[in-house]
Amino acid sequence: MNLSELYRRALNFEFLSAEEGAYMFEHAPLAEIAFVANELRKIQVPYNKVTWIIDRNMNTTNVCTANCKFCNFYRIPGHAEGYTTDIETYKRKIEETFRYGGEQLLLQGGHHPDLGLPYYVDLFRQLKALYPNLKLHALGPPEIAHICKVSGVTYYEALSALKEAGMDSMPGPGAEILDDRVRRLISKGKCGAKEWLDIMEVAHQLKLTTSATMMFGHVETIMERFEHLVKLREVQAKKPEDAKGFLAFIPWTFQDVDTLLKRIRRAKNDTTPEEYIRMIAMSRIMLPNVKNIQASWLTVGKQTAQLCLHAGANDFGSIMIEENVVSAAGAPHRFTAEGIQEAIREAGFEPQLRNQQYEFREMPLLEQQVINY
Numbered sequence: 001m002n003l004s005e006l007y008r009r010a011l012n013f014e015f016l017s018a019e020e021g022a023y024m025f026e027h028a029p030l031a032e033i034a035f036v037a038n039e040l041r042k043i044q045v046p047y048n049k050v051t052w053i054i055d056r057n058m059n060t061t062n063v064c065t066a067n068c069k070f071c072n073f074y075r076i077p078g079h080a081e082g083y084t085t086d087i088e089t090y091k092r093k094i095e096e097t098f099r100y101g102g103e104q105l106l107l108q109g110g111h112h113p114d115l116g117l118p119y120y121v122d123l124f125r126q127l128k129a130l131y132p133n134l135k136l137h138a139l140g141p142p143e144i145a146h147i148c149k150v151s152g153v154t155y156y157e158a159l160s161a162l163k164e165a166g167m168d169s170m171p172g173p174g175a176e177i178l179d180d181r182v183r184r185l186i187s188k189g190k191c192g193a194k195e196w197l198d199i200m201e202v203a204h205q206l207k208l209t210t211s212a213t214m215m216f217g218h219v220e221t222i223m224e225r226f227e228h229l230v231k232l233r234e235v236q237a238k239k240p241e242d243a244k245g246f247l248a249f250i251p252w253t254f255q256d257v258d259t260l261l262k263r264i265r266r267a268k269n270d271t272t273p274e275e276y277i278r279m280i281a282m283s284r285i286m287l288p289n290v291k292n293i294q295a296s297w298l299t300v301g302k303q304t305a306q307l308c309l310h311a312g313a314n315d316f317g318s319i320m321i322e323e324n325v326v327s328a329a330g331a332p333h334r335f336t337a338e339g340i341q342e343a344i345r346e347a348g349f350e351p352q353l354r355n356q357q358y359e360f361r362e363m364p365l366l367e368q369q370v371i372n373y
Contacts, residue, residue, distance in 0.1 A: 034277065037284040044314075050351060053102075057108070060123070063077055065110075098131075103361075105136055124167055141174055144199050175232075185219050201235050232246065232287065251283055280295060291358075309344070309348075319340050
């Protein structure tokens with residue numbers, strides 16, 4: 001393959017194949033693919049701003065039957081430490097989030113065998129009745145698949161009911177690597193690759209905005225990473241013209257501390273900063289129909305994330321008032337509202353607060369700048 005020709009095609013927003021993407025990832029100099037990705041970013045996001053958001057990642061429940069080998073957060077049904085969040089806890093944490101300047105709840109949880117569609121519809125209605133201005137960025141394809149199985153409904157029926165009850169958008173967790181060979185090794189109890197993609201396609205038909213993710217650096221091959229990107233791109237290409245579809249793509253590295261995946265499969269997070277920056281750059285190149293690429297400072301840290309802003313990324317994600325799942329597997333990094341803005345400025349960009357729709361927000365007067373859980 002000719003790298004110059006691949007660069008030319010990428011800069012013309014052409015769809016590269018998985019084989020071409022893998023070849024670039026493995027053979028192109030980092031400076032060259034970073035340059036191409038940065039040029040694409042400047043076209044797609046033509047301003048010198050890097051966006052970020054204030055939100056809280058709460059969990060509906062830690063009870064889960066998926067048995068993901070990379071997750072230290074979940075508890076099996078009947079475990080003494082299992083819980084389902086009560087409405088008073090939601091109220092306390094939502095009001096605290098508002099005081100800190102946030103307006104969104106990123107709401108996820110385990111595959112609880114007793115929680116079906118009626119539970120989530122009722123929960124969303126309660127939260128929206130109490131807090132009409134709250135934005136619910138909620139659940140994810142694996143949870144939707146589980147809810148559908150528990151309640152015996154279709155993806156369309158579940159997502160329609162949840163949207164009517166107050167679900168504003170859907171995050172993209174549980175993608176990991178969209179290949180069933182990998183999924184069987186790391187999480188047999190979670191939905192398959194096709195289910196994940198089909199649910200996102202239905203969400204886009206319903207005009208629900210979503211995001212897409214990839215967790216890499218465990219048992220997958222390089223080719224499987226790039227096939228993952230092609231599958232996301234194909235779903236995005238099918239969305240209705242008036243739907244936003246995938247608003248963002250967020251790749252992060254497997255966090256291995258004390259995980260079953262590390263003990264049983266000998267999977268270890270050996271991803272270097274250069275490899276992560278390469279994946280960010282190639283994500284921008286492989287996904288020309290997804291506007292926003294987010295650097296995962298939570299898993300790779302400040303300095304690597306800053307370099308990603310010169311390699312195709314245009315978003316720094318959330319300060320995360322609360323986050324439990326990735327942190328439980330060893331992600332050590334934290335940001336305050338002040339710190340995330342300073343990090344963006346240090347990298348040569350202007351920080352811009354946003355909402356989940358990637359619309360700009362005015363910076364609120366924060367009750368407390370230091371948010372560190």
